[in-house]
Amino acid sequence: MRIVVCVKEVLDPAAVNNYALAGNLKIAADGRTPDVAAIPRLINGYDEQAMEAAMRIRDQGVNCTITAVSIGSDQKTLLKHCAALGADEIVAIDPGSAAIDGQVVANILGAYVKSIGGADLILCGRQASDDDQGVVPLLLAEKLGLAAVTLARAVEVEGHSVKVVRATADGDEVVQGSLPAVVTVSNELGTPRFPTAKAKMAARKMAPVELTAASLGLTAQGLQPVVVLLKQFVPQVQGNCEFFSGAPADVARQLIERIRAA
Template structure:
């Protein structure tokens, strides 16, 4: 079984600041992490590897050279191979251009059974890249996967919806997008960390290594236009009411009337 896990290195959103003049994220000095949903996708790929002796997990990401850090962590967790798509031609990509580039790399890899992606990235929250990869590769897809079972050549997934889940079955190869409820990602082992940083190499692919329509990648191939970026306004501090339950209810009613809420 050949499994591809697509991950993304994202800024830790607890530390994100926005340049008010340009409307872009200030990334200097901001710690980066593996996108949380992508980590669940990677963990599920590794669980399948633990279950099936012939399984191989390849981790794929697109980004600048520093994205190697995320790939090293993935290797330390147990992935077999890591590929970084890095080229100035890929820069400035929206989801459309990103999925085009990733699909081009996946086509070169070939011979895969499952492609795992996270539901969405915390720096964009679009939930588009996984489904777009499936469309570009003409593959079935199951999104919002909260439970997974493999039966022969069939993937059986619980797809989360607002008030429950659907059970969806499809033949492989398939694209699956993971949510946090799917599993609890493992920590890298000491041995895994040693092997990732001392023994395993990360392959770096440029535009020359994949076949894509260059008009559909990078900034020029991105139809999305961001008009404005901003941080939410800070809310005023709350007020704790003291006294008995009766006193609290009376004070609450007085305050609501003062604000003309009731």
């Protein structure tokens, strides 16, 4: 079976938060993108867990080919990390110079999946840490006419079906459906594995398949975003700390008074 894992490169969320709290996160002159020359880029955490879900399916004894695909002009570092994790194929798709939104990303990924004759299972992170929208997997499922299962904490392939344990606010939910399907993976899956030194060395020699949106047959209309980012800004972050003193009962009374006053 063929498993396609959709991955995205994002700014390191921890570094972004630290810069924001220190008041050093700035927006570039275009008013839409962060000025982040010193912030490292890495694989989206949820997408890394989607890679882990694919590897666990292989560990279950399923004979599968795992393809990691990403959209962007320079994705070699990200994709070679996926190769070190265990991807058999890595694919980089250049969308061109046009601004893209979730709709365009789904169009490109859908066109790629169709170009390879389809996939038995498409795994995605539940959302990206930079925009937190989580719309691409569902748009992709709609464009391919596939069922979608979200918030997976465990994924198992049983013959021609997939069983997913979903992490919901009301507790775990187990669903099962026929393949092919799209599944989004959540952080409840657990800590992803680390690539070995040997795997990293082997991944350095793997070259990604490089494609363009045009080579996938997408028209200008298919690359036209529906949602356009107009402005992005960094909110003012203020932290205040006040200490109460006295006996525990007095501290509790002061705290209740302050909460009521607020």
